[in-house]
Amino acid sequence: MTENEIAKIREKIFQSKKILITTHINPDGDGIGSGLALVNKLIKLKKKVSFINRDPLPKIYKFLPGSKRVKNLSKINENFDLAIILECPEIERTGNIIDFKKQVKYSINIDHHIGNMMYADLNVIDSKAAAVGIQIYKMMKGFNWYIDKDIATCIYTSIIIDTGSFRYSNTTPEVHLITAELIKAGANPEFIASEVYATTKNSTELFRRMLSELKIIKNIGWSFITKDMLKKTRADESDTDNFINSIRSIKEVDIAVLFKEYGKNITKASFRSKNGFDVNVIAKKFGGGGHKHAAGCVISQPLKKAEKSVISEIFQYYKDKIK
Template sequence: MNKSTNHQMDEAIKLILQYNNIFIASHINPDGDNIGSMLAISLALRKINKNVSVLKSDVLPEDFMFLPGSHDIQEYKEELGPIDIFIVVDCSDEDRLGNNKALLSNAKKVINIDHHISNTMFGDLNIVDPKSAATGELIYKLIKKMGISLDIDIGSNLYTAISTDTGKFSYESVTSRTHRIIAELIDIGVDFNTINLNLYENMSIEKTKLFIQSLSTLKFYEGNSIVTLKITKEMLKHAGAKMEDAEGIISFIRKIESVEVACVLKEIEMNNIKISLRSKRDVDVALIAQSFDGGGHIRAAGCSINSNIEEAEKEIVGKIREVVR
């Protein structure tokens, strides 16, 4: 974290100490870093008697409901009182707040805490550090700097935030600091074994069925360097699964040794195909996604194509081929 980010954090602490009614929200399509970060900071601020409301921007995946504090996440309503401070975590831009975007203008002050390089700095204060492997690392630092003692509940949320956003401490973004934070969380007694069972050993039968069915659509191109997989509405129906159950399949097919680009096509509607792209070493998939008005990072990006799933596959593979060749 550089000097100016450090300064922003100091200013944020002053604001937090000054005001009482604090609201916390994060992005739609919630993930572990988003939920863990919101809950960790909310539990910490309650320890210094702040009046904290954690807002729901989207449906919460069942998988994270084991987290301490998760049942306090609620829809915004006026009775919650005035918004002194609105803390937005893990959210690269205002639109990703969903309906809660509208609350930004009601807040006296907005504190934006994030690790995405694409963050638009929409806050009055912006604690944005792309060198943090997870927003959870920034929340850890904020809590420590405020002198609030970590406890098992806060620690369990931080562990979840960091583990899920780093592929179990394996992504490029991990630093030695990441491991030292985790060491400290283990020392205070965080039950990471139970957390890991909840996070990673909890695949529903429906998700398993969808996984097995979808693997039958695996197709290879360009000497097995490109792989595609399709998930249709018919498959979801057959497996009793939801589209969110497709999560994780792309990481699995990217593991195939010859694969440089993995592509999953999801049939949202007949002529609305959502495409996820992952690369391993060389290809910038954000560039590919951009040519279909999508976006993302070098190794993970996405876009949509408005045609049927077979046609969409042809189009996207055509584009990937140009780059892989």
């Protein structure tokens, strides 16, 4: 983040009274953590701040300070002086909850995706940042803002989500240096991990059933969660958030997919990959998106049909490359 960018964001924040913060559809820990870090500070600056996303806050992030302020709406009928858009490579990833041109005076796009579409008045893109939370941390340091325990907790969460708890290749020395500062500021690693990676008796039983349905063909591993499985195990849909990573970490698997039955004709597919395989291109073919190694989409087909469509698409796309 350049000094100019920091100065410009500061100017806009101080000029604005009503501020909207938003992140992408199906929000994750980076978008939520970064957004709440900002919310916690902006409230103290007496700003009228709204953190509104199209989709609900995943249950595992309810422990985050300020989480009660996160709302979800499909359409916002208010106007804002400033909108800060987090982790959205395209404006459409916000879920079009607002007309940014008509309802917002000034927009700032903070993101770490390569190929961000630079759709805002100010675009602050750092594709080397492991998480948008890292960008927010640097911005706050640039503002000379004091990072308290609440803010540190939010940014710490954004970092562990986007680095897979310091395991992904984006985990640079800088990530650890910033994390050291966040722990000094009060972030509690054990507590945060116990919340974010919490399993329960019921979610463990759901996980076991998911493993019973696991298929591995070539280097593609996939499974599914039906509504019936959720009901029988009394587990919560949000309990399944980390399941996909367990499929990804299997040595024989380069491309992992988890299908979730949302309705009779609505199936959500989550993708993870490693060893250079790109799942963003697959998710995009079904109207979704994300990163090269983590993406998702929603398909208007029943579970079994969606499974067939997606898996054959993967085989088709990678027909020369698949082992």
